[in-house]
Amino acid sequence: MHGLVNCAIERFVRTTYGDQQWRTICAAAELSEQRFEPLLTYSDHITQAIITSASQILKRSQEEVLEDLGSSLISGADDAAVATRRLLRFSGDGFVDFLYGLDDLPDRIALAVPDLRLPELTVEESRPDLFFVRVGDGWPGFLQVIRGVLRAMADEYGVLVLIDLFDDGPDAALEVQVIEISYAAGRAFTLRAG
Amino acid sequence: MTPDCQALLSRLCPLHALIDEAGNVISMGPTLAKILGSTEQAPLFDLFVLKRPAGLLDPKALLGTRTDRLLLAPKAFPKLRLKGALYPVQSGAVLNLSFGLSVKDAVDTFHLTQQDFPAADLAVEMLYLMEANALAMTAAIDVTRRLQSARQRAESASLTDALTGLLNRRGLDSALADLKQAPRPCALVLMDLDHFKAVNDRLGHGAGDHVLKHVARLLREHTRKSDILARCGGDEFTLVMPDISATDLGGRLDGLISAVAAPITVEGETCCIGASVGWSLIAPEQLDRFDEILEITDKALYQAKENGRSCHVMSRVA
16 A cells, blocks of 8 residues: 555544554554654555554444545645645536546646546546435445545535445445535635745 | 637637737637736737747748747736747747746646646646645655654764764763773773874875774784773774783783784785873772873873884883
């Protein structure tokens, strides 16, 4: 797994639950190192071990941990979250626009970090206010992370949405229902860097 | 141009100006209007400085040349460099502009939004890429800095001389400390290379490094595994050899000095260097006075140089 992913998990745990919890999780996962280089690649086992032990230590299901991880990528107050939500806002002028742009997200990310290849993302529009988001193979639990990202991005755009897991099997998808397009003011975004 | 046509032009090319035959800007796209701060009709060269082609002052001549490699700067913002292409139309021309690489400056200066760029334009992708690239670069620089400082820490903690693999001064000090813990009789040998500076000056530092490695190899050949061999900067070598007799050491030094004196070939050039040596025998109880003995031995080394180099001189330690 790309080092950036492990770094993101580390930042999520440290900012949400504190440094001590991170150390406990690393110890439970029997990691030799407690920090990762963002530009190196690590074995997938390490990432899986962190998620498994985070779920045990934090007493939350893996799905919940992953969803919160996804939402923390966007909605935190730290510099890293500010940077990610700015980068994601470039893919769409509004939330629906952003959903349409999800197909391009893996390519868009590879443009910035060429060796970071996300699983494929596909968006199907079944009604103007109802979308199905599916992810390709490669990263188990990625759908949950995307669920968190979408929840946070909806907040960003000030849109009221309902996101449900549609079918738990191999055809698992997120059902995204847009309830109200201008529910809240949303966060201001300018092309201009802050 | 019909109003429909003009509206379409404004949507497709929001950074365009429509110019009449006399060279006056008679209308413009919304983004250009935002930059110029006015939509008033004005002569083209009242609004822009033409940087390329240079020296063209008559707008009518520009309309006649029909070029698509223009470079213009708005008079109000001379730092903004706009790329331009001119397309003749009935009774005038359309000047279409692009921010080129100054797109980021333009966005910052004029607070442009996604709507200021045509929907199919790549400008927003480019801004995304610039921002993402800056972030990735920051991460890369961060990694490089940490590696660099780790390397410096490792180097300063190292006991060996990276070039020759012999001990460095820190390594020598640490070996001496060990020796003082379990004192034994030993010999202190100081060796300087002769004519080494000439090799560096004539053939460069690469050749000098080659010679130092060669000498280090000879040192290993003419000493025992248990001996302490160090290079303490430049072409100065310090040896501490436990449990050795004057006769044994004298024979080894003769062999070493004649081996160093043999010509060496470096990058096709022949170098002739030599070695001058001063040495002394130290009794176990004298190890505490090592620095003093070092000074006395250094005098013997100086004597060896005085004696015509490529020889060894023993100093008597009282």
